[in-house]
Amino acid sequence: MDKHIAPVELAKAYRLLNHGPTVLVSARHAGVDDVMAAAWACALDFSPPKLTVVLDKIAATRTLVENSGQFVIQVPTAAQLHLTHKVGSESLAEVPDKLARAGVELFQAEGFDLPLVTGCSAWLACRLLPEPHNQQTYDLFIGEVIGAWADSRVFRDGHWLFEQADPALRSLHYVAGGHFYAIGEALDVGGGE
Amino acid sequence: MDKHIAPVELAKAYRLLNHGPTVLVSARHAGVDDVMAAAWACALDFSPPKLTVVLDKIAATRTLVENSGQFVIQVPTAAQLHLTHKVGSESLAEVPDKLARAGVELFQAEGFDLPLVTGCSAWLACRLLPEPHNQQTYDLFIGEVIGAWADSRVFRDGHWLFEQADPALRSLHYVAGGHFYAIGEALDVGGGE
Numbered sequence: 001m002d003k004h005i006a007p008v009e010l011a012k013a014y015r016l017l018n019h020g021p022t023v024l025v026s027a028r029h030a031g032v033d034d035v036m037a038a039a040w041a042c043a044l045d046f047s048p049p050k051l052t053v054v055l056d057k058i059a060a061t062r063t064l065v066e067n068s069g070q071f072v073i074q075v076p077t078a079a080q081l082h083l084t085h086k087v088g089s090e091s092l093a094e095v096p097d098k099l100a101r102a103g104v105e106l107f108q109a110e111g112f113d114l115p116l117v118t119g120c121s122a123w124l125a126c127r128l129l130p131e132p133h134n135q136q137t138y139d140l141f142i143g144e145v146i147g148a149w150a151d152s153r154v155f156r157d158g159h160w161l162f163e164q165a166d167p168a169l170r171s172l173h174y175v176a177g178g179h180f181y182a183i184g185e186a187l188d189v190g191g192g193e
Numbered sequence: 194m195d196k197h198i199a200p201v202e203l204a205k206a207y208r209l210l211n212h213g214p215t216v217l218v219s220a221r222h223a224g225v226d227d228v229m230a231a232a233w234a235c236a237l238d239f240s241p242p243k244l245t246v247v248l249d250k251i252a253a254t255r256t257l258v259e260n261s262g263q264f265v266i267q268v269p270t271a272a273q274l275h276l277t278h279k280v281g282s283e284s285l286a287e288v289p290d291k292l293a294r295a296g297v298e299l300f301q302a303e304g305f306d307l308p309l310v311t312g313c314s315a316w317l318a319c320r321l322l323p324e325p326h327n328q329q330t331y332d333l334f335i336g337e338v339i340g341a342w343a344d345s346r347v348f349r350d351g352h353w354l355f356e357q358a359d360p361a362l363r364s365l366h367y368v369a370g371g372h373f374y375a376i377g378e379a380l381d382v383g384g385g386e
Binding site for chain 1: 377
C-alpha cells in the first residue's frame with residue numbers, strides 16, 4: 001500500500017463522503033474485478049457507518065456486488081478526471097478490457113479481498129446490507145463501512161485538507177455531459193473541532 | 194417569486210443535486226413550518242426524478258414531513274453559510290423562533306403549499322413515497338420530485354453556471370464541525386451537451 005495511505009477511524013468515515021463527491025464503486029467476484037463511477041452515493045449513518053449507493057441494473061459492477069456481498073466506495077481526484085469519466089461511460093459487459101483502457105490500477109488492503117483503485121484520495125470498504133426491495137425497486141444499495149483509508153496528504157486526523165493539498169487531489173463533483181466541478185474554497189463558521 | 198427564479202424541467206431536476214451539495218429540508222404541517230440542514234441528500238432516479246434524504250428521529254422537520262407527506266429540498270448558497278449552519282444546529286422543538294433567529298425567510302411557488310427558503314439557488318418540491326421500513330430502520334426518506342426551480346443567474350438551460358456566476362451563489366458542501374467547502378473550478382472532459 002502506498003506510504004501516504006493511512007487508516008481512518010470508522011467513527012469518522014462518514015466525513016470522507018459528507019461533502020458529496022462523485023465516487024468510484026469497485027467490486028470483485030469469482031476472479032472478476034470491475035469499477036464504475038457513481039454520482040449517487042451518500043452517507044447514511046455515523047456509527048456503525050453506513051452509506052447508500054445507486055447501482056443501475058445494467059451495471060456489471062452491480063452483479064459483482066450482489067454476488068460477493070461487498071464493495072468499495074472510493075473518492076477519485078481531479079487528476080483522475082478522465083479515468084472517472086471513462087469508467088462511468090463504458091461497461092465491462094461490452095468492453096472486457098475496460099479497466100486497462102481507463103488506466104485503472106488496483107491494489108488491496110490487508111485483510112480485505114476487495115479491489116481498491118490506485119490514486120484515489122479515500123476508500124471505504126463496505127459489506128452489503130441486503131435490502132431486496134430497495135435494490136429491485138430503486139436500484140438502491142446499502143453498505144456498512146467495515147474499513148476506511150485515506151491519502152494523508154489530503155485527509156488527516158479526521159479532516160479534509162483540500163485548502164492545503166495539491167489541487168490534483170481535490171474531489172470531483174459530477175453534473176452531466178462530461179461536466180464536473182472540483183471542490184473549492186474552505187468556508188468556516190467556527191466552533192468546530 | 195423573485196424574478197430570477199425559473200422552473201426547471203423535471204427530467205433535468207437531478208442535476209440540481211448531482212454534484213452533492215449540502216441542502217436545506219423544509220416542510221409544513223398544520224400551520225407549522227420548519228427548515229433543517231442535511232448533508233445526506235442524494236438523487237435516486239432521473240424520470241420521474243426521485244431523491245433520498247436522511248432525517249434523524251429527533252428532527253422536528255421529520256415530523257412535518259411524515260404528517261404532510263411532502264417536503265422541499267433546496268440548495269443553499271455560500272451567502273447562506275451561517276443560515277445553513279444555524280438551522281442545522283438548533284431544533285424547532287427547543288427554539289420556537291429558530292427560523293427568525295437564523296434569518297430564514299420563506300416564500301411559496303404557485304400551486305404548492307410548501308415553504309421555500311428565500312435566497313437559495315435551487316428548490317425541489319417532493320412528494321414523500323412512504324417506505325416505513327427505510328424510515329424506521331435507516332431514517333431514510335424517499336421523495337418524488339414534483340416541482341423544480343432554480344435561480345437563473347446560476348442554473349440555466351439545465352446547467353450550473355458556477356464558473357460565471359457571483360461566487361456568493363456557489364453551493365456549500367459540509368464536512369463536520371462548522372467546516373464547509375464551496376464548489377470550485379469547472380473541469381470538463383468534453384463530449385457533453
